[in-house]
Amino acid sequence: MAGTIAIKNGYVFDPLNEINGETMDVFIKDGKVVRELSAAELKDAKVIDASGMTVMPGGVDSHSHIAGAKVNAGRSMRPEDHYKSNLQKTSLTHSGSGYTVPSVYKQGYDYAAMGYTTVFEAAIPPLEARHTHEEMRATPLLDMGGYLVLGNNFFLMRYLRNGDIEKAAAYVAWMMKTHKTYGIKCVNPAGVENWGWGKNISSLDEANIHFEITPRETIKGLSELNERLGMPAPINLHANNLGHPGCYAITKDSLKIPDGVKTSQNMDVNWAETKINPLRDRSVYLAHLMFNSFAGTTWADCESGVKDIADYINNKDHVVIDSGCTPFGEATVMTGDGPAIHDLYTLTGNKWSNTDVEMECGSGVLPFTYSMSNPVHSLQWAMGLECLLLINDPWKTIMTTDSPNGGPFTKYPEVMTWIMSEAFRKQTFSECHKWANDRSDLGGINRELSLYDLAILTRANPAKTIGVSHRKGSLGLGADGDVTVYNINPQQLDTNNYEALLQAFRKAEYTVKGGEIVAVKGDIVSVPEKRTYYSEVHVEDEREKEMLADVKEWFRYYTLGFANYPTPEKYLKNPTPIQINVVR
Amino acid sequence: MTEGVLINKNESDSKLEAVIKPASSAGKSVEEMGEVLLIPKKAIDIKLEADVITPDAFAGKSAEEIGNLAIWQGPKTYPLSEFFEVIGNAGSSAAETLIRIKGDVMRVKRIGEGMSAGKIEIEGSAGMHVGTGMKGGEIVVYGDADSWAGMEMTGGLLNIKGNAGDHVGCAYRGKWHGMKGGRIVIEGSARHQLGGGMDGGEILVEGNVESFCGIRQNGGLIFVKGNALRGVGAEMAGGIIVIGGKIERFSPGFEFVSMENSVTSGEVELIGEFKKFTGDYAISKRAKGALYVVADANPEL
Numbered sequence: 104m105a106g107t108i109a110i111k112n113g114y115v116f117d118p119l120n121e122i123n124g125e126t127m128d129v130f131i132k133d134g135k136v137v138r139e140l141s142a143a144e145l146k147d148a149k150v151i152d153a154s155g156m157t158v159m160p161g162g163v164d165s166h167s168h169i170a171g172a173k174v175n176a177g178r179s180m181r182p183e184d185h186y187k188s189n190l191q192k193t194s195l196t197h198s199g200s201g202y203t204v205p206s207v208y209k210q211g212y213d214y215a216a217m218g219y220t221t222v223f224e225a226a227i228p229p230l231e232a233r234h235t236h237e238e239m240r241a242t243p244l245l246d247m248g249g250y251l252v253l254g255n256n257f258f259l260m261r262y263l264r265n266g267d268i269e270k271a272a273a274y275v276a277w278m279m280k281t282h283k284t285y286g287i288k289c290v291n292p293a294g295v296e297n298w299g300w301g302k303n304i305s306s307l308d309e310a311n312i313h314f315e316i317t318p319r320e321t322i323k324g325l326s327e328l329n330e331r332l333g334m335p336a337p338i339n340l341h342a343n344n345l346g347h348p349g350c351y352a353i354t355k356d357s358l359k360i361p362d363g364v365k366t367s368q369n370m371d372v373n374w375a376e377t378k379i380n381p382l383r384d385r386s387v388y389l390a391h392l393m394f395n396s397f398a399g400t401t402w403a404d405c406e407s408g409v410k411d412i413a414d415y416i417n418n419k420d421h422v423v424i425d426s427g428c429t430p431f432g433e434a435t436v437m438t439g440d441g442p443a444i445h446d447l448y449t450l451t452g453n454k455w456s457n458t459d460v461e462m463e464c465g466s467g468v469l470p471f472t473y474s475m476s477n478p479v480h481s482l483q484w485a486m487g488l489e490c491l492l493l494i495n496d497p498w499k500t501i502m503t504t505d506s507p508n509g510g511p512f513t514k515y516p517e518v519m520t521w522i523m524s525e526a527f528r529k530q531t532f533s534e535c536h537k538w539a540n541d542r543s544d545l546g547g548i549n550r551e552l553s554l555y556d557l558a559i560l561t562r563a564n565p566a567k568t569i570g571v572s573h574r575k576g577s578l579g580l581g582a583d584g585d586v587t588v589y590n591i592n593p594q595q596l597d598t599n600n601y602e603a604l605l606q607a608f609r610k611a612e613y614t615v616k617g618g619e620i621v622a623v624k625g626d627i628v629s630v631p632e633k634r635t636y637y638s639e640v641h642v643e644d645e646r647e648k649e650m651l652a653d654v655k656e657w658f659r660y661y662t663l664g665f666a667n668y669p670t671p672e673k674y675l676k677n678p679t680p681i682q683i684n685v686v687r
Numbered sequence: 688m689t690e691g692v693l694i695n696k697n698e699s700d701s702k703l704e705a706v707i708k709p710a711s712s713a714g715k716s717v718e719e720m721g722e723v724l725l726i727p728k729k730a731i732d733i734k735l736e737a738d739v740i741t742p743d744a745f746a747g748k749s750a751e752e753i754g755n756l757a758i759w760q761g762p763k764t765y766p767l768s769e770f771f772e773v774i775g776n777a778g779s780s781a782a783e784t785l786i787r788i789k790g791d792v793m794r795v796k797r798i799g800e801g802m803s804a805g806k807i808e809i810e811g812s813a814g815m816h817v818g819t820g821m822k823g824g825e826i827v828v829y830g831d832a833d834s835w836a837g838m839e840m841t842g843g844l845l846n847i848k849g850n851a852g853d854h855v856g857c858a859y860r861g862k863w864h865g866m867k868g869g870r871i872v873i874e875g876s877a878r879h880q881l882g883g884g885m886d887g888g889e890i891l892v893e894g895n896v897e898s899f900c901g902i903r904q905n906g907g908l909i910f911v912k913g914n915a916l917r918g919v920g921a922e923m924a925g926g927i928i929v930i931g932g933k934i935e936r937f938s939p940g941f942e943f944v945s946m947e948n949s950v951t952s953g954e955v956e957l958i959g960e961f962k963k964f965t966g967d968y969a970i971s972k973r974a975k976g977a978l979y980v981v982a983d984a985n986p987e988l
Binding site: 180181182183184186452454 | 858859860861862970971
C-alpha cells in the first residue's frame, strides 16, 4: 500500500513529543503518521525491523544553498569540483557529479542517503526565483522551500526609511506570493546596496548611499514586518561585517535589535500532534553564527568571540542560530554578501564571481579550502562547534555547515560526531593547528550532546524554527511520515568509538519519506514525489493596490517587463502554499 | 592530434648541455616481468576510455581475464578484447607487469591512468590523457602523445619519443595544482600550456613549446631545449623554467636578476650562459618563480 509502513521496535527520539529513546513502533498510513494500523493494513504494509536502532523524524535542513543562480554559478566556475566526484545512473536514479556544488539530482540523493527529507534554500534573489524553482523542481526526493532576499531591496529600503510599514507589509506579502517563497532573508543589511559602488557598511548606524537607511533600521523594520504579517519563519539574518576579525561585536548588537519584538506566527494549517508547543518563539534566526563571531582586530590576533555571543543568547529567548560549522576540506563560498566574498578574493586570489541583482540584492561566489594546517581555519573549526556546545539550550541551536560555505552538507556526519564525541574532538585537535585550542574555549568543553539533543539540532528545532513543525520534525499523529533509522544502538552508545558514529550518520540504515522507503544504507530505492512550500500571505486588497502602483512606477528600472516578473506555479513541483495572516 | 605542432624539433638550434641522471624506473629488469601484448584489432570510431590499461589493473590476471576488463566507448562498456588481441599473462604484481601495445592507439584515451608501478610501452602514438595521475612506474610512447599527457601526475616516468599535444603535466580545467612529482621527457616538441599549475617534478622537452609554458607554475622544473612562442611562466609563483632557445614574445611581468652559468634542480643540471629572471609580477608582487633564458639566443632581453 502506497505510503504505508510500520517501523518496529526502534529506540525513538522525537523531541517535539518529548520521546527520549523509548522503544516503540511508528506507523505511517497514506504518508502521515498514525496511531496504529489495522490488521488488514499491517498485512499490506512494509515492515522495518528497527530493533537495536535509533529512530528519528526525517532530517530537516533549515539553511543550505542548493538551488538558484549562485549555486549554479558555483557549478559552472568549478569544473574541477565535478570530475572526481560523480554518480553513475541507475535504472532508478539520474547521473550526477560535483562535490561541494553537486548537480541537483546528486544533491537530492546525497541528502536522502543521510536521512534528510526536507531542505530549505537559504537565499533566493527575487529576480532569480524562477531559476531557483526550476532547480528545486529538479531536485529529487526533498521537500523544499526558500527564503527571499529582501534586506537590500529598493522598495523595502524606501518604505522602511519613510516609515511606510503598511506598504512594506503589502510588498513583502506580494513578493512571497509572486516568487513562491517562504520567508525573509536579510543579508548584510544596507551594506550590499553599497557594494554596487564598491563600498560596504561597517556599523549598525551608518546609513547607506542613496537610500540613507542603516542596518539597524533595516533589521528592526524587517523583524517587525515579519511578525506583523505572522510569517512562518523568523527573519533569517546574515549580519554585517561577516568574516572580519572583531565582527562578533556588531553581531551581538544586531541580535539586540529584535529583542522585544513579539513573535506572532499566524499560519492557517493542520497541526500534527505535539507535546510541546510547536509554534516558533524566536524573532530572529541568525544564520551561520561562526562566520559572525570573530574577535580580535586582524587575522594575526583573531580569536573566537563565540563565548560572548553564546552568553548573550543563553540569557535571552528571542534568538535562534545555526552554526555554520567548517569541517575542513573543500568548500565553495557563496552568499548574497558580495563585499564579503570580494574580501576573500583579495585574501586568497582564488577565482571569484560576483553579480548585482538589479534593484534587489547581489552575490559572490569563490572556491575555498579549509585546511587543518591553517591557523585561522583551525580556529573556525573550533568556533563552529563552540556555537553548538556553548549555547546551553539545544532549542536555540541548529546544526549546519551553511553548505557549501563551511563545507558541503555531506560533511554533516563529521559535525554530528564532533558534537557527540569529545574523543573525536580531541583527535581533531591533535591534527589541526594549535590556534584551534589556544584561541577558543572548545578544548575546555566536555559537553557531549545526546541523541535526543541531536534530534533537536537536526530535526525538531529547524522544523519548529522555520515553521514547518506542523508536519515536519516530529513523529506525532498527523505529521509527515518522514523517518530516519540510524544503525546506532543507544543502549550501547560509546562516544569514544567515533568511527562507528561517523559510519552510521553517513549512511542512514533507512530513510523513509511520506511512508515510502527511499534509501537503504545510502542506496536510493525509490523516488517518490516531492513538495515545494511557500507562504501565501494575505493583506488587504486596498494596501496591495497602493503598493503595486509604486512598484509599477519603478519597474521601468528593471530589465524585464512586469508581467514576466512572477514565478508561475507551474515552475513548482507540487506547490504547497501555507496560508498566512488569514483573517477569520 | 599533434601534426599541427607549430615548431619542428629539428629547427631548434640550442647548444645546451643537459646532465640528467637516469630516472628510477620500474626496478625490475624486463626479463623478470610478466609481459602482456595488446594488439589493436580494428579501427576505432568513438574514442575509448581505457583507464584499465595499467599494470595495476592487469596484475595477477591471465590473458583471458585481462580481455574481460571493461572499457567505455561513449555510453557503453565493452570488454577490452573487443578492440585488442591480448597475448600473455601479467606478472603477479603491478611492478612485475609490462604492457606492450603494438600499434597506434591515438583513439584510446587514459592509458596508464593512475598507475603506480610496472611499465607500459606503446609502439605507436597514444591518445589523450596518457599517464594522467600516474604515481609510479614507466610509460614509453614511441610515437606522439595527444593532449593532457601526464596530467596531475605525482610520480614515475613518462617518456614520449615523438611530439606531445597541449596541457602536458597540466592541472585539470579549473584546478589549481598540476603535476606534483615524477618526470616527463618529450623527445619531440610540445604545444600549449605545458606544465600548467605544476607543483613539482620535472618536464624535459628536447624540441620546442608553443604558448603559456609553465602557466601558474608553483614548483618543479620545466626545461625546454628549443624555442617558446609566448606567455612563458605567465602567473608563475614558484618553480623553475629554463628555455634553451628563443622566446618569441617575452612575458612582461618578469624582472631581470643576474647572469648565471648553470641551473641545478634536483637531479638535473644544466650548463650554459643564462639570463635569470624572476616573476611573474604581473598579478602577485610576491612571486618566486625563476625563469632562465639562454643568453645568446635572446640578445634583446
